[in-house]
Amino acid sequence: MKNLTSHYSRWKALAAVFVLLLVAQVLILLPRASAATLTNTYVRLDRLSADTATSFRLVFKTAGAGATSVTVDFTAAWASASGSVNATQSVSSASCAADTGATALPGSITAAGAGNVVTISSVTALSATTAYCVDLTSTSAVTNPSAGTYSPIVTAGSDSTNTTIDIVGSNADQIGVTASVGESFTFSLSSNSAALGALSAAGPTKLGSPISATVSTNAAGGWQMWAADPAGTPGLHSTTANHTIGYSPAAGAAASALSTGVEGYNLGSGTIGGTTCGTPTYGNFASGGVNYKGSGLDNTLRSLVSATGAADTCALPLTTNASISNTTPAATDYASTITVVAAGLF
């Protein structure tokens, strides 16, 4: 009996040892997960200029699944060439997906720099064979080293890859653009004649269709328009009758309307209009839409309107008005010449 018990105990011991050895073999022989290579990977620095601080975008495609952090190791070569990684980082994947077609790096991601490495943490476990993108948005996320090629290592979980960047000479990634815009000014009158027709003492007469005085200019200071009557005796003058229907009101006076049976002549202006006119300041000739209202002219250029800023096809309608009395001498040659000028204020 003693022997039988002894044998039984020995058997159990041997069996236990066997089991332990078997388990050990299994543990030893269990395959390890092997690191795979990320693909389609790039670090896009937003500046390639040497010695320049910049933000950057990271895009990569996973091999395996499960990574919850991503690192970009700019390597000692970067640092030894005067490059650096900022300890303070800001990270976002809000806009990169639309640009790249990759999936925004998921999670409540945060980023920090230490040594040569930027680490993005709190990443929601990544899927296998999926392209992801993320932006390190600080304008000083990294500082570029001197010109040359450098190979940061991108790691997502246990998978990684090298990528390579070309740093160019100082500001060799930029083009300076210059331009000049010349001064321009155009002015025109829609017509050079204003036929009032037969005047009657029964009431004033106005020009049937206003003449448009149009200005276009890129003068930063705006523009102005003036008018004058250069005649020796300003007004509607008849050589035959040797009579002049004088301006009413007189030149320089505020606009007023002609009266029936009272001799008078004036120039009225309407409201400017066009593509771009700026803010106007009217002279004394603004009629305010009232018929036969205007002001008089003499040999002095008097402001019709001025406006701030540039103008694009900005037109001022001008109307001549005349009225006669019962004693105004009859003639068919009453006429006047009104000069209208304009200028840009450069």
Added chain:
Amino acid sequence: MLRSLFTSLVAGGLFFAVLPSTTNYQLNSYGFGSGGTSNSSTSNYSLEGLTGEINSQADATSSYNLKPGFTQTQQASVPKVTITNPSNYYDKLHFVIDQQNNPADALYALQVCVGSGFPCGSPLYVKADNTLGATLTTADYQLYMAWGGSGGGNIIGLSPGTTYYVHAKATQGKFTESAYGPSSNAATSAQQISFCLYTISCGSGNTVSFSGLLAGTPANGSNNIGVDFSTNADSGGSIYIYSNNGALVSTTHPGSPITSATADLSSASQGFGARVASTTLLSAVTPYDGSGSQVGGLATTVATILDAAAPVSGGTAAIQLQAKVSNTTLAATDYGDIITVIAAARF
């Protein structure tokens, strides 16, 4: 007795001077031994055992081994394999197996040493998926055609700037695995990217001017922006562009910018933008692929302007800037902007 013995020996000698044969079959190879057994097998394993055979290398030179014995006569022909880097690869190398007259159903396995020739401490094996692995399994023995046939295949997942040594062995049926054949080696290239931005030639010129812009007429910049781009990245790369201001801005009149936008400047009242005027080995990306006065806008955010979908060597492009002013674009001589052009390669 001696005479009888001699007669027997002579008869035996004569007997073996002629290969035994019938009408249809001939015994081509045979040896003398003291006996043995063969084809002892289970469902998974077979044993071919012969006693009295020489089973170790008897004679050798630097190029040849003498491997006598019946077992050696069953071996598949020792194959050759050639490995090359035909196209500046940084992560793969190309191999082609030379079958050395092995039949079509012969299987081949490839062993690799990294950085040094054979033997090496930690050899790797080309797996069925053309990656390297630490172990050789049955699945890694493949037919010649599975290894790409005469066109060969690529060993992938390699490290840049590294020399790889490879040799191959063959087997065809049971008990026929050959030794490894002669090795071949090649090196992967380093990852490469090269980018140059200029307005005259690489390294020269970094300004574009528009002088005396007139209302109503699109104008081209004084120079095109030149881009040179090369990379061996598997997935090519892209060129990107962005603007400091998104406009030509005057310091004198900052409120009167010539704003950049995607537009046909022949009909737009004013604008500023870019188009790819010409390319070699690169593709213009919308909206920079317009013609005439159709330009893409330049924003303060980065946009892709050129792309190469695969490795590219000697890619170039000319980017034309155009501007147009309106009647109300304020006169000034100090309009300006800074355009940044960058590149990235997809490894």
